[in-house]
Amino acid sequence: MKPKKVRKKFSYYMANVGITGLVLFAILPLFWTFYVSLREEVSITRYPTMLTTKNLSFLAYTHIWRDTNFPVLIRNSLIVSSMTVLLSLVLGTAAGYALSRAKFKGRQGVLLSYLVIRLIPGVLLLVPIYIMMYKFHLLDTYFGLTFAYTTFTLPATIWLMKGFFDSLPPDLENAARVDGCSRLGAMWRISLPLVLPGLAATGTLTAITAWNDVLFAIMLTSSNKSRTWPVGLREMIGEFQLPWQLLTATAIMSLLPVVIGFALVGRKMVAGITAGSLKE
Incomplete structure (x- = not known):
């Protein structure tokens, strides 16, 4: 019994060490980014790895918010991400429910086609999507970016929502239909x-995809009318300059909406991911 207890205690400590290492590996870069954003540009250039508490300030954040177009870019990102989440969830929920409940010939082929679309690299479809947006006059618009993002988020949304609906017993809907409810009403x-936790999880993943995209935002936008924050971050990099203070401050500020979103739907997201892995 004693050797077993020793082995159990050793494995317990090793697990804690591993978890602590993973947490530090994920958090330390964020802390370092925040620390660099508080330093002066001269200090960053001369002593990039130096740790000091002297001359730390939030001037970079004030400058970005007051003297740049960053608030406009954040607003554009919020609008495009929200539109992408809404469109993906509406279409993906309907399609996922149909593929979960309806039994028809070619059903597996439809699911496989969605998976294949999801596996195609976005850069391969960049030129066709650009031509299509140009012909429909959707370049440099919110709708153009939303449709482009939905092209890649919708297959994953359908697969996820199908899994969530598969985890529900059909008897619940059958009982509602016996009481006079239609198929759409039962849904x-x-x-x-x-499946609200599943909707929260899927919506969060979709929003993160749209929020962080830079490829389509660069190609499909040409002005601050619809340009998103990753493009603005890229444009801060000049040919002969690399303003680390402003870049890191912008990165930290762009994380705030994501952190707030996780704080609001974090529990439902975890519950949704767990529910999607189970089937009654």
Whole structure:
């Protein structure tokens, strides 16, 4: 019994060490980015790895918010991300429910086609999407970016929502239909409230994809009318300059909406991911 207890205690400590290492590996870069954003540009250039508490200030954040177009870019990113989440969830929920409940010939082929689309690198579709947006006069618009992002977020949304609906027993909907509810009514009144955690998880993943994209934002926008924050961050880099203070401050500020979003839907997101892995 004693050797077993020793082995158990050793494995317990090793697990804690591993978890602590992973946490530090994830958090330390964020702390370092925040620390660099507080330093002066001259100090960063001369002593990039120096740790000091002298001359730390939030001047970079004030400058970015007051003297640059960053607030406009953040607003554009919020609008585009919200539109992408809304469109993906509406279409993906309907398609996922249909593929989960309906049994028809070619159903597996449809699911496989969505998976294949998701596996195609975005750069391969960049030129066709650009031509299509140009012909429909959607360049440099919110809708152009939203449709481009939905092209890649919708297949994953369909697969995720199908998994969430598969985890629900069909008997609940059948009982509602016996009581006079239509198929659409049963989905709206019975199934959707039960997969709200799944909707939160899927919406969060979709929002992060749209929020962080830079490839399509560069190609499909040409002005601050619809340009998003990753493009603005890239434009801060000049040919002969690399303003680390402003770049790191912008990166930290761009994380705030994501952190707030996780704080609001974090529990539902975890519950949704867990529910999607189970099937009654």
